Amino acid sequence: MYAFQYRKAKSVDDAVSALAADADAKVLGGGQSLVAALKLRLAQPSALVDLGTIGDLRYIKVGAAEVTIGAMTTHATVAASPELKKAIPALADLAGDIGDRQVRNMGTCGGSIANNDPAADYPAACQGLVATIITNKRRIAADDFFKGLYETALEAGEIITAVSFPIPKRAAYMKFKNPASRFALVGVFVAETSAGPRVAVTGAGPGVFRVKDMEQALARKFAPESVAAIKVPADDLNSDMHAQADYRAHLITVMAKRAVEKALK
Amino acid sequence: MAVKVSMTVNGKAVSHEVEERTLLVNYIRETLKLTGTHVGCDTAQCGACTVHMNGKAIKSCNIVAMQAEGANITTIEGVAKADGTLHPMQQAFKEHHGLQCGFCTPGMVMSAIDLVKNFPNPTEAQIREQLEGNLCRCTGYHNIVKAIKAASADKNVTVVGG
Ligand SMILES: Cc1cc2nc3c(=O)[nH]c(=O)nc-3n(C[C@H](O)[C@H](O)[C@H](O)COP(=O)(O)OP(=O)(O)OC[C@H]3O[C@@H](n4cnc5c(N)ncnc54)[C@H](O)[C@@H]3O)c2cc1C
Ligand code: FES
Ligand code: FES
Numbered sequence: 511m512y513a514f515q516y517r518k519a520k521s522v523d524d525a526v527s528a529l530a531a532d533a534d535a536k537v538l539g540g541g542q543s544l545v546a547a548l549k550l551r552l553a554q555p556s557a558l559v560d561l562g563t564i565g566d567l568r569y570i571k572v573g574a575a576e577v578t579i580g581a582m583t584t585h586a587t588v589a590a591s592p593e594l595k596k597a598i599p600a601l602a603d604l605a606g607d608i609g610d611r612q613v614r615n616m617g618t619c620g621g622s623i624a625n626n627d628p629a630a631d632y633p634a635a636c637q638g639l640v641a642t643i644i645t646n647k648r649r650i651a652a653d654d655f656f657k658g659l660y661e662t663a664l665e666a667g668e669i670i671t672a673v674s675f676p677i678p679k680r681a682a683y684m685k686f687k688n689p690a691s692r693f694a695l696v697g698v699f700v701a702e703t704s705a706g707p708r709v710a711v712t713g714a715g716p717g718v719f720r721v722k723d724m725e726q727a728l729a730r731k732f733a734p735e736s737v738a739a740i741k742v743p744a745d746d747l748n749s750d751m752h753a754q755a756d757y758r759a760h761l762i763t764v765m766a767k768r769a770v771e772k773a774l775k
Numbered sequence: 776m777a778v779k780v781s782m783t784v785n786g787k788a789v790s791h792e793v794e795e796r797t798l799l800v801n802y803i804r805e806t807l808k809l810t811g812t813h814v815g816c817d818t819a820q821c822g823a824c825t826v827h828m829n830g831k832a833i834k835s836c837n838i839v840a841m842q843a844e845g846a847n848i849t850t851i852e853g854v855a856k857a858d859g860t861l862h863p864m865q866q867a868f869k870e871h872h873g874l875q876c877g878f879c880t881p882g883m884v885m886s887a888i889d890l891v892k893n894f895p896n897p898t899e900a901q902i903r904e905q906l907e908g909n910l911c912r913c914t915g916y917h918n919i920v921k922a923i924k925a926a927s928a929d930k931n932v933t934v935v936g937g
Binding site: 511512516518548590616690691692 | 819838
């Protein structure tokens, strides 16, 4: 790790001003992705501004039409929330299947979304549920937020404070795990929302994306057979030591079908 | 550059000047000389460095010590009773032969205590699934799973130290 300064933020405002004063400072969430990147010297921030002790950023609020999750809420808290399990069980399931128990005890919702790892789970839930990402200065629709490989719509010094997920009629997430890292080789989030059916895919391409052909087919009939014959072209998908692009393309259809089946249960 | 870090480790208040980039595991091993917490991978995969922070299992190689500022940390040295009586989870690992070389064991025991806290009376499948964050190169896991299952029946299994 390169050397850096460390600062505990007292509040979101305090963090925002610390970031504004130093262009090379970086926000620290749970550290589960950032500390690893620092060890590899993939990042060289001048300072880390730790959001860890801002209690206001750790909450789950279940309303009549939507669930709002504070940015610093850990995956473990999201997975265990009885209210969330009732409102959006697919989201609690997704959080409970991220990494392992130790990672879930530190890693946060906001950190995962800000990081936008191409194989992360939360981005699929955000696009699948038509979520809104709330920052210290604006609200960003999930469709406009994720910009491909580790890129997001966040501006320099902008902090995610919460994410708001409209409660769907039904939803499910199916993840084919990389057995070593437990990240998604392919993960498909399917939902029937008030904006219509949604199919969001993570792990397969350079970033999360929607499969509009499947969404249209599900709009005609929300059933597994609707997506069973729809193939996503392999051209833009990832090929690596774990899976070739055509295999990932195949998995998208299989996982989408299973997710629809699960959503209907 | 240096900052002051203070926390409670195994019931004792500790405070030291450290470099900001000091990992929690290095603070525990090198500054506090509590070398029961191991480093297997240094990449958050193996779980050998698992400790409890405010009662929850975390990988101490994957956070900086400053993230534990003010926290209550328990390491493997802090789970047995002061008189040396093993913690029920340690006892179960011993009885069920849940270790061979012992390298993964401190992390396994710390993770297992947290596992049983979250899944009282876990099934074998739950134990295997929830042990995803801990790797063992020796045992093949069977006896670790048996040990955790057995320890989960002990009513004091979630109590550490004392
Ligand atoms: C062994 C292991 C397995 C994992 N498996 C999975 C998996 O299966 N699926 C999965 O989705 N993830 C997985 N992860 C990643 C994990 O979910 C991380 O918790 C997450 O990616 C980052 O969250 P964090 O809170 O730790 O953020 P950090 O690591 O602290 O930060 C990550 C990035 O986000 C920025 N950031 C953090 N919080 C905010 C905020 N509120 N506003 C703006 N920017 C912010 C930071 O500056 C940094 O650039 C795994 C990690 C490990 C170590
Ligand atoms: S040393 Fe921390 S997980 Fe392996
Ligand atoms: S006993 Fe040797 S690694 Fe587990």
